[in-house]
Amino acid sequence: MLKDDEGRAGGVAHSGGVKRPLRQPSIKDIARLARVSHPTVSRALQNSPLVNPQTAAKIRKIADEAGYRASAVARGLVTRRTRTIGLVVTTVADPFASEVVCGVEQTANDHDYSVFLADSNADPVREKKVVQALAERRVDGIIVTSSRVGALYLPLLKEMMVPIVLVNDQYPGEFVHSVMIANTEGMRAAAEHLIGLGHRRIAYLGDQLGYQSDVERHAGYQAALDDAGIAAMPELVVCGDGKAEAAMEAMEKLLSLGDPPTAVCCYNDMSALGAMRQIRVRGLRVPEDISVVGFDDLFFGSYLQPPLTTVRQPMRKMGQMAMEGLFALMSGNESVVQIKVDAELVVRESTAPVRS
Amino acid sequence: MLKDDEGRAGGVAHSGGVKRPLRQPSIKDIARLARVSHPTVSRALQNSPLVNPQTAAKIRKIADEAGYRASAVARGLVTRRTRTIGLVVTTVADPFASEVVCGVEQTANDHDYSVFLADSNADPVREKKVVQALAERRVDGIIVTSSRVGALYLPLLKEMMVPIVLVNDQYPGEFVHSVMIANTEGMRAAAEHLIGLGHRRIAYLGDQLGYQSDVERHAGYQAALDDAGIAAMPELVVCGDGKAEAAMEAMEKLLSLGDPPTAVCCYNDMSALGAMRQIRVRGLRVPEDISVVGFDDLFFGSYLQPPLTTVRQPMRKMGQMAMEGLFALMSGNESVVQIKVDAELVVRESTAPVRS
DNA sequence: TACAGACTTGGATTCGATTGCACAGACAGA
């Protein structure tokens, strides 16, 4: 142990000239300064009623002056709780993910939890590494957003013995705890909106096949068409990958059809962004020639030309809900977190009555 | 200590029925299973040459089967290195920030570091809380992006005795380690581009007054005008806040002028987004009536109608550079990290020759 | 005066790893 001649904690931090490894003051340094034992310091800083109020005040003052910050590392070791969670996303660069991250982070912060952000980049190898790292960090819980490779590491997650909440899980199958948007109902509302505007040739520009939310959104689209008695048109269903670039290509396929659609339901706003661009590139106009709806309601939607009609997901709120659910689970509450969030159609100007 | 009758690590994790607090296997559990001491297990898993290769192989096999993951918490306590960094952003929901976060996170991950994401929300109170939390977590280093309240907590940061790298610091003044975009040169190139297209009445739609990058970008704009011998037009310089909404209002001011500008240099792409929207709302066209340039080159720029001419910041790369600089500092390298990144003008279709 | 009980405080242990040091056994050279 560092035996300072005087034991001043300030000396520990800023000792002039002495070339010993610097370190932040520990609880023992504070104890020495306050002429009490470490347990007493510990209790004083936890506002324990067991310690004399005057002693506590004095200790707190000294700790404050010394710039003492209790080590969460040491505390975590003994309490077996790190007040830390892991947040796994496929990529933070995606606006949907970053909104969720924002909600999670703020809520965690409000409860004095810290968040380990782990970006899997949709790469299975990295994803596995990332989850192992979280296990080693001894996080108290995990939130996974838009997991696309869930099956790969779910066994790993179980091994960690910490609760896990999924947000908009993409892995087809059951998972215990989750916060999901009402994909089917949301996209159905979007399609019904288009039908109400007189559209009949309505396309669906989806995500890669097999992802849960794509399956559900497509189902909502299909249900609306069925209800309206519109026959299925397989050539109007195309795939993208949830990003703008792929959506341009997919949109091009639709526009090359002999009888192109008069409206498009896009899997998400990023796809809608690409779709609208491609429509422009082909010299057509939104919504005069083709109506477009998105899904998510990302920040840029209302600033596009024309402003995008879309289905709103309360992304930040969903992050908050996931975090709150995780708190419940972490505090030993055994009940299941199964939240389905309502999606809301936001009509702007990218949709219009079909032209006669 | 948990004394399992048999000591099987599997029993620790999945002991059927026994209602003792479950925990992940510890190094002692593995030691018991392998019939060696814990130090030997520790060395074996670190691939230390001190341990017999056969013993090491056996230990690794057993540890693997038991799903053992060394506690980074315990390791951090003794090694005084957590292999953890803090990443402070004003908000992850901002596309610029999330790109930087992405770059930082990936680079950190490649070196087996984990990232604590801390969202200050540009709120001083929260910001302080966030930094204190990082101090308690004993992070090995910190990266702060677009710090707007830097002055408030810089003293706090110094107290932590860990290296700090700022990305695009907004606090006017010197800071030791930083990665900055070439604000002045970048915006100057943008303005020169407009001047080259024949524009003379060029507006500057800035950020809130006093932020470093706004000051510098404005300086670049001004320098270009000066060089071209264009007299200063104070009425053409307006303020936003870096977001689309405020930019709409600022743009409205410009459009209400008796003699509105024929081109606008926007502080960033978000502002450009708002500016373009407002131009449309007023029934004008980009670029026929007014040319618009942005700054950042966010993902949506090339999908706008028209695609946005802007100044590119290699955001992800900047995050990577910040992280690499931090690695150098954390490994005791005392040299100063002072990186200035080149900005590149990307000409798309939101700028055109001034109409005659 | 003595003693129960409330209030404070300190000693010792613990969490799960790393690491300096001691030591046992193998084996070679004298």
Next chain:
DNA sequence: TCTGTCTGTGCAATCGAATCCAAGTCTGTA
């Protein structure tokens, strides 16, 4: 056979906090 080096391995201490338990002080009452 003895000594000495070289390998492996284990013991014990340590990191910084939390917490159980014991012990001390003080007050009030019998």
